[in-house]
Amino acid sequence: MPLILIVDDDEAMRGLMRERLEDAYKIIDTGNPEEALSLALQSKPDCILLDLMMPEFSGFELCQTLASLSFTRLIPIFVITGEPAARYKDSCMNLGAKEYFEKPLNFGQLRSRLTAVLESKQHERRAEVRVRLRALLKLRGTDTSGRNFELLTTTDDVSASGFLCGCHALLERDAIVEVWLRSGGVELQVGRARMVRVEWPNTAWQRHGFRFVEKPHDWILR
Structure with a gap:
């Protein structure tokens, strides 16, 4: 129970x-x-x-x-x-x-x-392990007003299927973003991810949860 x-x-x-x-x-x-x-x-x-x-x-x-x-x-x-x-x-x-x-x-x-x-x-609930890890990402997508955006953010935690991070762009639920992993000045395009949840909305701690829909390249966790 x-x-x-x-x-x-x-x-x-x-x-x-x-x-x-x-x-x-x-x-x-x-x-x-x-x-x-x-x-x-x-x-x-x-x-x-x-x-x-x-x-x-x-x-x-x-x-x-x-x-x-x-x-x-x-x-x-x-x-x-x-x-x-x-x-x-x-x-x-x-x-x-x-x-x-x-x-x-x-x-x-x-x-x-x-x-x-x-x-x-x-x-x-994700079956795989969630790891608290700060990784630098670039996200590219379209906000609620239809404008294209590109921003840098840092993850709070990651799993094999997605990640949690801050995102100052206004997004619809199920919005799709393109994801790049940045390390040492190098960008690796990871794939595309869907926004699946918002935690602590309208606060300084607001975070967005994303789940990959396409992941053609290696991610932090497999």
Whole structure:
């Protein structure tokens, strides 16, 4: 069963969520945000259900911390709070949250989104090893306005099938870019890659995930 970490300082709410979800998920929970960070690092849950307003260490801070750590940044975070979406949803999404639910909680909707997000996460999970490696790339493509661009960027991590990097060009999902690997002043055309995800959108940490659709030349990993 998928593992879910519930973080909420309301013990009754944690108990209710456990009761309504434990038939389909393994549950661990805590009311202490600092302990939540430790549990996330130790257990690496498949999803985190996070309250916003907690004493000492807020859900905002925890969300940002989890999104900034390489070991936890791909864990989907569902914010579950009594705070209105109109006031906080955009901020939470910019910090890395995947979903936003207001209390009282609609458990049918929550379970539906959990199923969809975890299935998507499973499909996208790469079988090969991901390596944190800084490699200099040149990307060439077309942005959302139809203008051609060419830029240099550095990878955050790489795998045999793709890479994660910063990209200041505005791209549509599924946009295709040409990729060159630069080393010692030499450029090697690697192939073409599709943009498959954006992490931490509209923040200073925004990153784009690319997966190769054509890779005729040697890449960093095989």
